[in-house]
Amino acid sequence: MTDERTGAQVMCEALVREDVEVMFGIPGGAIMPFYHAMWEYRDRLRHVLCRHEQGAGHAAEGYARSTGKPGVCVATSGPGATNLVTPIANAWMDSTPLVAITGQVSSAVLGKDAFQETDITGITLPITKHNYRVSRAEDLPSVFREAFHIARTGRPGPVLIDVTKDAQQARLVPDWNVTLNVPGFSAPVGLDPRAIREAARILAGASKPLILAGQGVIISDAVAELRTLAERTGIPVVTTLHGIGAFPEDHPLSIGMPGMHGWVHVNRAIQECDVLLCIGARFDDRVTGKASTFAPRASVIHIDIDPSEIGKNVKVAVAIIGDARAALRALIELIPPRDAAIWLRNIRETQATHQHRQPYLRRPDTTELMPHDVYAALNAALNKRGGYRVITDVGQHQMWAAQLIEWRRPRTHITSGGAGTMGFAVPAAMGAAIAHPDETIWAIVGDGGFQMTNQELATIGQEGIKNVKVAIVNNGYLGMVRQWQQLFEGRRYSGTPLTGPSFAGLAEAYGLRGFTVDRIEDAEEAIRAAWDHDGSVVLDFRVEREANVFPLVPPGLSIGEMITREAPA
Amino acid sequence: MRHTLIALVEDRPGALNRILGLLRGRGLGLHSIAVGDSETPGVKRATVLVDTESVEQTIKQLNRLIEVLEVTDVTNAEYVVRETALVKIHAPEPRRDEIKTVADGFGARIVGSSPQTVVVEMTDTPDRLGEMIARVMAIGACETMRSGSLAMALAGPAPRVPAPAPEDATRVWWSQADGIS
Known part of the structure; x- marks a missing residue:
């Protein structure tokens, strides 16, 4: 017995050493040696065979976002690898730790347009934190180590490892005593005490301070610190789409989501505040609207681990570069207790005037199931039962979910934000369900996004995954586009009406349970039945077709200029 | 505005490609780039002339690339x-x-x-x-x-090459996993 291994075995061992327990993928010619080796590791490394590599990538993202650990996806060369491009781009935009492993043609034929050869490291250059092509098996231990280190350190993100077939097949005695030598990868540095002092000074002198909390709070595990800071200072807290869960929405200081579909009182508070403390958020244009008019009265204090986010979209008065939790702890030490009750009362008065949960008023002449009926029933069930996570897709249903569910815990709201990838929800829910078998994972998805990746229902069936509950908010349109066409393009519904099969029937065909719900009085019962069913379920909610998401900041305008209802016809 | 940047870059496959891709992807105009060996083996030094509205952003973005060790803007220095x-x-x-x-x-x-x-x-x-x-x-x-x-600035600190990570840190990290092999 020697210590000799194949490159493919070294890859498996590296994954075990990195605490990987599951990977999502599809085999093919150039990655076959890895699958061959995987068989010996099947008690330690679970492989989930997906139906499309995009599904594998999003499943790995769902795993990563719900656990904080890197997700792993696997594909073969050529089309297998290119099918991973969308999830890699999605992970890049949403700072999700993801390690994508692809097979590559043998080095002997590399560069000769070999069968299923694609330059995947070239293709993914701008959407990965880093990527590697490995053609020497000896490099595998250090490359895997670096890749996982880079994926999860600092601002997390995707890393791709492309391994030629001959490197997987080569025999070697691996040297695991590798030195992590990435001098150009600036790991988080210590906080600048002057910046902390200056931020504390500005906050202490503010009369209308506001906290804008993003996903960085969740990634750095700073939820408790954020709460301490808010409670100690009485500063109201706004949570971005990815910041949902960083601060409980039933807390008296929580005022909700900002931006394009944020609440009127939140956007007005941003426009009025004199100090804006932004923690782990990157001032996406969906948050700022027209950036030059964003928070015009505010001194902005920006805490971010990525220096390139400072001053990118919004001018900042003080930049604190570093880990959000460390920064918040340092700030808490320096900020004296204070009170912002009058300011908060003003915000609440605006909120009361605009009755923010009421723009979904049922039309007087219809009894159709409205989206808000579905969310009301879901919200009641989620908060009564607990033990859930919700994955949303992209579009109207995503904004309704962000607005209408009362979010309370980190990593319970997972969505595709920066990239806006339709088709994210079903596979991501599958990944989260595998990571959390004792929880109920809801996928809320539109009928458009559902039809992009619903092939993964077959994977859910094959793997015996019982805890995915899909709620389709089905309006027979690509609804967000249709809404823009209605509001800004004179109802020219070009390319947006959408049909589909019976989604309940489709679920049954895949061996899951499926129910169609089209009456208000059935919504609650359907959700209860789905939750209690010992298996994965698809609920097809046939909702009013032309319901809209309000409030809405028209694209390119200031967030102070919101549309709160349809113009009277 | 045109800026003259000097970058120290690890000599790894694709490093130059990444720099060019980043400038293109961010919509910045590349006027010229000249690359060659630096005084340190395995490290290249490049002079990049780039048109950018925000040179700070450009430098930060370049610094995000794993192979980029250091970027200096000499435009307003004596050089x-x-x-x-x-x-x-x-x-x-x-x-x-x-x-x-x-x-x-x-x-x-x-x-x-x-x-x-x-x-x-x-x-x-x-x-x-x-x-x-x-x-x-x-x-x-x-x-x-x-x-x-x-380009070369007239003044400046003596060249400093980042030291590799101490080896023992590595061993601790790997030993956390249950050893196989």
């Missing part, structure tokens, strides 16, 4: 710029003296010739190269090959 040009001038014998006169005037050298052509080499500021080229173009058809600008 020298040099560029080398090779110019092939198509000129018959009788006009060669004229070329030599121009070359001498600019401190350029004739480095080779063929029956139809003369090749002149000159190293100077980009502007001076332009002037010389304009003059010889009046003599005969020219083909030019320019190196792109090389």
